[in-house]
Amino acid sequence: MKPADREEFFARLKAVMPEPKTELEYASPFELLVAVILSAQATDVGVNKATSRLFPAASTPRAILALGEEGLKDYIRTIGLFNAKARNIIETCRLLVERHGGEVPRDRAALEALPGVGRKTANVVLNTAFGEPTVAVDTHIFRVANRTGLAPGKTPLQVEQKLLRVVPAAYLKDAHHWLILHGRYTCKARKPACPECIVRDLCSFKSKTSV
Ligand code: SF4
16 A cells, blocks of 8 residues: 555545544553453453453452452353453463563563563553553454555564554554454445445555445
8 A cells, every 4th residue: 555545545544533542441551451461252241241340340450360260250241352461461460560560661671571461462551551552453454454454464473563654643543443343343444335435435445345
């Protein structure tokens, strides 16, 4: 995609979504971190349902440690992989208290050292909680970047690095949310809604749908 087309691509997404936000509900960097750990292979709706009960009861690392692993499971057992997630969250809480005074660190290496936190989760927290211009490449962003020709790559890391190079600076902070929402609701995996897509003329996908 040509630079002028990338500019136009994001200008149009911004016009319809001026302030894109994550659909996960949270009130602090710690709550966001827990929600993102819970969201692996789960829907945002399912995570929000669980955290709407969990966070009023425990919304800090110390409070979740006080619940204990079994206590935490009572709140999250509707979410897939809840046993492993409970174990990771408890261990993450312990490390946050021991190493970071109970705060979520604004630092990639420190975040990725937490159990259950990989590069994607660290990117979401750095971007969404702290406003850093990072892009967490999930399945939606990977698909949109490749289909459109915006930032083609064979792996999520390749796509992430390409996006960081080619997304116009003014759009980088919110690019993550625009691309996720575009992928989730328009450029869907099985049947992209090309006829109603606002970036159709800029997109180089060869199998655009016509109905
Ligand atoms: S035109 Fe189709 S393939 Fe291209 S971005 Fe839009 S929905 Fe996706």
